[in-house]
Amino acid sequence: xxxxxxxxxxxxxxxxxxxxxxxxxxxxxxxxxxxxxxxxxxxxxxxxxxxxxxxxxxxxxxxxxxxxxxxxxxxxxxxxxxxxxxxxxxxxxxxxxxxxxxxxxxxxxxxxxxxxxxxxxxxxxxxx
Numbered sequence: 552x553x554x555x556x557x558x559x560x561x562x563x564x565x566x567x568x569x570x571x572x573x574x575x576x577x578x579x580x581x582x583x584x585x586x587x588x589x590x591x592x593x594x595x596x597x598x599x600x601x602x603x604x605x606x607x608x609x610x611x612x613x614x615x616x617x618x619x620x621x622x623x624x625x626x627x628x629x630x631x632x633x634x635x636x637x638x639x640x641x642x643x644x645x646x647x648x649x650x651x652x653x654x655x656x657x658x659x660x661x662x663x664x665x666x667x668x669x670x671x672x673x674x675x676x677x678x679x
Contacts, residue, residue, distance in 0.1 A: 572609040598670065598678035606679075608666045613637060616663055618656040621648075626677040628670040635663035642667060650674045 575598065598604035619633050627650045634642040645663075646655045670679040 575606045576604045600678045602672050604679050605667050605669045610664055613662050613664045615660045617660050618654055620654045627674045628679055629672040629674040631671055632669045634667040634669055635661050636665040637663055639665045
């Protein structure tokens with residue numbers, strides 16, 4: 552999976568890019584979580600080959616989130632949720648998607664510092 556964008560509201564402050572930190576439940580075969588924000592689309596995050604994996608993005612500061620774009624490869628989530636948090640501990644379900652979803656638009660703009668893509672079920676035998 553490669554996260555291709557997080558649509559945030561325009562602000563007068565510096566953009567979150569450059570301060571983004573990405574973590575994941577697992578990493579596999581050298582395809583690290585941080586590759587989801589890497590400008591080279593040939594790189595990607597790969598989870599362990601199991602269901603119930605997540606990828607978390609720390610935007611560095613609270614931002615108004617409107618949508619999350621995802622570029623899936625052959626290994627994709629059959630079902631996933633977008634969760635948001637202000638502190639990285641308390642999570643709120645913001646939206647859901649499936650293997651055909653490339654962009655998830657939140658029902659309403661949501662302020663959060665953290666975004667978690669919680670991949671519930673794999674569409675293939677490989678990871679996400």
